[in-house]
Amino acid sequence: MxxxxxxxxxxxxxxxxxxxxxxxxxxxxxxxxxxxxxxxxxxxxxxxxxxxxxxxxxxxxxxxxxxxxxxxxxxxxxxxxxxxxxxxxxxxxxxxxxxxxxxxxxxxxxxxxxxxxxxxxxxxxxxxxxxxxLAHFVGEAQLLRAALRASARKIIVFLGTVLTLVLIIGALMYLIEGEEHGFTSIPQAIYWAIVTMTTVGYGDVAPGTVLGKLLAATVMILGYGIIAVPTGIVTVELAHAQRAPLSTEACPQCGAGGHDGDARYCKACGARL
CATH class of the missing domain: 1.20.120.350 (Voltage-gated potassium channels. Chain C)
Incomplete structure (x- = not known):
């Protein structure tokens, strides 16, 4: 009652x-x-x-x-x-x-x-x-979140690899260009490597030697490939994720939403819906 x-x-x-x-x-x-x-x-x-x-x-x-x-x-x-x-x-x-x-x-x-x-x-x-x-939009959001969670470890490993590359490239550019071309320190050179690898290209620091320009061109080309990697990881996980119809009903105990359409109990706290 x-x-x-x-x-x-x-x-x-x-x-x-x-x-x-x-x-x-x-x-x-x-x-x-x-x-x-x-x-x-x-x-x-x-x-x-x-x-x-x-x-x-x-x-x-x-x-x-x-x-x-x-x-x-x-x-x-x-x-x-x-x-x-x-x-x-x-x-x-x-x-x-x-x-x-x-x-x-x-x-x-x-x-x-x-x-x-x-x-x-x-x-x-x-x-x-x-x-x-728009429950189907809520379902799509849940699907995307599940894919991001599943790909989190792969992306972390990938980012660790990128940070290692950035550190090495920055040190190489500092060694090649030196302070006379604006690379006043290794951190400054690492900043340049990040800006270049992400294809942002502010242009505030630029190599002046032939060897430095060759390294910069390599980093630019490498950047395009690196940007595509996390996109591919998430895309694969999205393809593997399972779709399930969701309702807009909120739990009366904890307020959680996003339950399956046929759910009788809250997936967060176990209370009856």
């Missing part, structure tokens, strides 16, 4: 349905209103960074930022209150995003300039996939 309307479990269940679920009319209205507030808060931060606008509307924009912060603070507190396991939700991805969305405003009271980090709130817009019932 569901909890009575006047009991603590009753109000928690009602608020959980509104805040965490997107299938009901109230839940969808809440999420749409929340997304609108997030967009407005990010726009306010962007506008405040423009000096001409800040000079005329700085006070109003800062007031708006604090209003948004207070609203999001209350919303975060309610989210923790209505889930059965608030600490688990607080450590989840969206729980951390919700916390990071309000921290910059409070940190700005002690550290000037940190209010610019409020743009982190844009990450909360990821909820739009759940609000619009």
């Amino acid at each position: 569901p909890p009575a309307a006047g009991t603590p479990g009753g109000w928690r269940a009602r608020w959980h349905e509104i805040i965490f679920e997107a299938e009901t009319r109230g839940g969808k209205a809440f999420d749409v209103a929340l997304l609108g507030l997030i967009v407005l808060s990010v726009v306010a931060v962007l506008l405040e960074s423009v000096s001409s606008i800040r000079a005329h509307f700085g006070r109003q924009l800062r007031l708006a930022e604090w209003v948004f912060t207070l609203v999001f603070t209350v919303e975060y507190a309610i989210r923790l209150a209505v889930v059965g396991k608030p600490w688990r939700y607080a450590r989840s991805f969206f729980g951390l995003v919700d916390l990071l969305a309000i921290l910059p405003s409070y940190l700005s009271l002690f550290f000037a300039g940190t209010q610019s980090l409020i743009v982190i709130r844009a990450l909360r817009l990821l909820r739009v996939f759940r609000v619009l019932k």
